[in-house]
Amino acid sequence: MERKIRAQALLLLMAFVLILSGCNFSSSESGNSEGAKADGGEGEASQVLNISATADIPTLDSTKAHDGVAFTVLNNVNEGLYRQDENHQPIEALVTDHTENEDQTVHTFTLRDSKWSNGEPVTAQDFEYAWKRVMKDASPYNFMFVTASIKNAEAIMNGEADADELGVKAIDEKTLEVTLESANPLLESLLTFPTFLPQNQKFVEEQGDQYALEAENILFNGPFTLTDWTHEQGWNYAKNEDYWDAESVKLDKINAFVVKDPTTGVNLYETNKVDRIDLSSESVDQYKEDPNFDTILEPSMIFLRFNHTHPVLGNKNIRQAINMAIDKESLTDVILKDGSTALNGVVPKGFFQSPEGEDYRDLNGDFNTGSVEDAQKLWETGLKEAGVSDLTVSINISDSDDHKKVAEYLQAQLEDNLPGFKLEIKAVPFAQRLEIEKAIEYDLSLSSWGPDYSDPMTYLDMWVEGGSANRMKYHNPKLDELVAQARVETDLSKRFEMLLDIEKILLEEDAAIVPLYQDGTSILMRDKIKGLIVHPTGASHTYKWASIEE
């Protein structure tokens, strides 16, 4: 009997060891700050950064990447033609020279000497190959090539042309020729987007369907290399000594940990495991006074869509009244408390500057602000014009906590401030909200929009008639025409004026939507971290110029 028990215990133990061996514990030896300090020189801060990520990397294949996590990794381990600087403006990366023909439709880029991590040179063919690969595989971000006006991109997307006909050609190893449909002042800025990164054809084909699935199955040519990637746990970067600009890179190592629960993030920060975390609104009150607390503005904006075919909501006075009846400051500061700020325009604050260096938001100011009395006056006029005495409409929202909080607040505000207004809340899953929106089967819809590239246009051209993101049957021919003109205007100051005017048409003239607020994130970051850049679009972080100073 005793022997039997012992044998069973042994079996159980063996089973445990077997499973334990299949556990893939992550191999990072990073972590506690004592350990990190020990391998740094005396008195000198060790250049190791520990960060958290909200999710695993979905894919490292730059042609297929589609989310912030992957974009950030790719931006730091690879190098394209251009890269975003600290003001999110394009600076030359692999490009040493850029010339264009007279009508600015044929661009010639000369590349510098640089190497992939397997020692092979990075060539113009690598760009041509990767770009055509994006189009061939109908990748999630292939529309970036249309945005960049690259020749035949739209035709290829619609199945009217072959991917090989894309307007990109390697003239020789160091010369890349890009042909556009029409002049595009945003070209360099768009080329910083990770979808435009190069890939080494020979390596990609050798790897076949294993390409980019693990850290070993991808090549690097950026400021860092990935030394390790353990799925769902994290990944480690090391400085790339072969990088063309290795002198500028100060960090030796970066360890990223996948942490999905914000409270866990706080606890890891408290135990010095990570140096930078995002806070959830529950933790904000607790850390508000902490010297390492900070809020950063995000470029996504949350707004209300109107169904412009609705008999009453189609009235401009009604829309304007709804705009004014909402106290947006209380919404962000009392209800949400997550670092977001009230927004009275369609282009968010803090990311987009005129060629003269002035912020778009400051230049255009606030739209449709006014007192409750103003709102009520407009409301009465609007009701009279529409020939009704009261209004009951529903609002289409996602069933997330944030959306519910916002919708309940809007309900209270609008029903209190506008006599006869009744708002019904219809919460559905995110995907369904989107379907309802695309089919325009709503009265009001709570929506959000994030930018695709660093230019106000990404918030403005969506409102043209038939635009795939219009989704509310809004139409103003003046706006359509101005968007078309701005797309080809190459005088940057003139173009910026046009961008300001487009917003005026949308909001001042038509009050077409209700901008509510601009997203924000509250973070904790140890002050020894310097030079970590957060971008509004594409990759969210650049570590190239970051350092640790203690």
Next chain:
Amino acid sequence: MKGYLLKRIGYMLITLFIIVTATFFLMQLLPGTPFTNPEKLSAQQLAVLNAKYGLDQPVAMQYLHYLGNLVQGDLGYSFQHEGRTVTSMISTRIGPSAFIGLQALVIGAILGLVLGIISALKHNSIFDYGSVALAVIGMSIPSFVFAALLQYYIGVKLEWLPVALWEGYSSTLLPSIALSVTVTATVARFIRSEMLEVLGQDYVITARAKGMRENQVIVKHVIRNALIPVVTMLGPLAVSIMTGTLVIEKIFSVPGLGEQFTLSILVLDYSVIMGITIFYSALFIFVVFVVDIIYGFLDPRINFKGEAA
């Protein structure tokens, strides 16, 4: 016995088939697309993508296609993790889940046994009330609350064990302990009532009358007999642990399967939803089967022919 086994296996396969079918068609009712970045997808792009993944075909055709692949053991590719097969996603992530689950089961069973035995033997004493109170607390407070408390006090304040992440054996302890609370409570309560019942049985009185030592009576007659019904509990407990891991894995950043499951439903990753559902169902069906078999071995009154004993 052989006939019984074959019959059971047959039923198991039918159950699995029904689950696969139901999940497949229910999933089609969910709104949206499995593709990434749905906010920005235009109608043309959607059409191209649907054609590429065969989602433009009638649902019945897709279903037959899926079944065909499934029979060959092919669970397809993930939509969200480009290029990764569902099989590889499950196989790399099942290890951590299984380990903390089994460890929780062992910790919970041992602790529960000890608590249960003490409270039965010291019936109506302060020990009894104490462990009953513990069991009630353990049953009524969800494991994620314990997880948060353990993480804060043991991890942050005392720094005895890692707060989270998956970096060696010590990081498996807190999640396992958090998960084991329900098991401990259930087992303790069960053992206590079973032992109290067995203690009053004739054969216990007989054993004592024969002059057997009390220790032996307890170990040989009482505990052994009280354990039999506990085995039946292990099946449902294993199930509750698997569902418990969904939250625990997220809190402790464990790279397990449970967290992937909820995520795949939220983003409508069809092939991953199907793969994990099939995997979990098969596992549940198997655990129930094994428990039934073990039960038969432990209790000679049960036979597999289905005749009354």
